[in-house]
Amino acid sequence: MYSKEVMEHFQHPHNMGEIKNPDGVGTVGNPQCGDVMKIFIKVEKGKDGKERLKDIKVQTYGCVAALATSSMITDLAMGKTLDEALKISNKQIAEALKGLPPIKMHCSVLAADALHSAIEDYRKKGARRIQPKESKAKARR
């Protein structure tokens, strides 16, 4: 029922855990339905002035598909700008995993929602806290 890619991510999920002092956190899902995902992000501003996902970690409670999709989204989003990350759709996650059983498609929706909600959380908290990497050097000049 599950693709090789799904089983690989399930068996060895990427970026599991939490980030201490994260810039944003997104929790989605409902334990009643058997799936909860909590995504932690760390954001940095690059030379181009764009905010990027420097680190992502996820904690997942759920079935095989929940674990695999949450692992996959951390791979897909790592290093992306926030705008790019927000464009990652659940369909992309499912495709990257070489498909999900129709009944498990909601797991990919959860994974995308969890990331979007972490980014929103970051933006709400005030993105201004994060300064461009080069700001100090520039100031010295």
Add this chain to the structure above:
Amino acid sequence: MKRIYLDHAATTAVAKEVFQAMQPFFSEKYGNASSLYSLGREAKEAIEDSRAIAAKVIGAEPREIIFTSGGSESDNMVLRGIPEAGDHIITSAFEHHAVLHTCQALEKEGVKVTYLPVTKDGFVRTEDVKKAITKNTKLISIMHANNEIGTIQPIAEIGKICRESGVLFHTDAVQTYGKIPIDIKNIDFLSASGHKLYGPKGIGCLYMKSGVSLKPLITGGSQEHKMRAGTENAAGIVGFGKASELAMKNMGKEAAYETKLRDMLIDDVLRIEDSWLNGSRKNRLPNNTNLGFDYIEGESIILHLDIKGIAASTGSACSSESLTPSHVLTAIGLSPVKAHGSLRMTLGKDNTKEEINYVLGVLPGIVENLRKISPMKLARR
């Protein structure tokens, strides 16, 4: 990698002796049991021998046994063959879907159905059965042992209540036929299946007490006393007979052996923090364990076990077609969250102590690893 099979409540491997007994009935003794020549008579005789054995397992008369395609068909025969629109039937909230979904279909046809609640230990209360009976009650259907949590229902008492009230009583004995003794004195209908006791799939039987009747589900030829039309599945029936014979012979021995392994498994698994046993420990099938673990989900556990070569099933239905948690576990009062974290391991005659030790060696690590990545720290029972 060696495989450890711990899902005997789902199905079992066909025993060698059973397979051998069946083999001639495919290409050599292939006659139609209704044919008058010797090839047909040979099949007929084999079928009747199996019927006598099946009857003996439960202390019935051979003519009270009707061969069917299995437990689901037997359940359907009774449920669809007795009540009519306006009639009332009683069942329990944690029956097998073969009974529950059929009852739901009957409701659409105008049959009134009472679904009795069960205790948190996993039993139907006989007082509830008594109270639910009305003047329109035609049939009561309560399973002998629950397929998920293995609790053995008080069917002798329920049968007595039915008899005193003049209501027909059916029990789905798919998990118990040939495994534990069954007293059919006050039972009118009983469903049994071959593949749960080292017989083939696609064969089972319905015990129907002489003197009672029902409207057949499958009409056509006059096979099976006109109760179930269709050319008899001679090979399957012979397999069912052989499996029944072996089960009868080994019943006590196997039950004692499996009980020992079961208790070893339960005691050791319960040492894992935040774990529990679903269903009563007393009055439980010798081969059934159903354990719950906080903070993690059942499907992930069973697929990690699968990677280690262990075949088990989840109490939650997440791995199958439906995402809703097990109706059995919610019926015994588990919250959906608790119900999602369940693991059913059901033992068989060929499991060994070494196998159970292997399972006990890998399971705690699987639970721990899944908990490490789970955000669910505050789930409470």
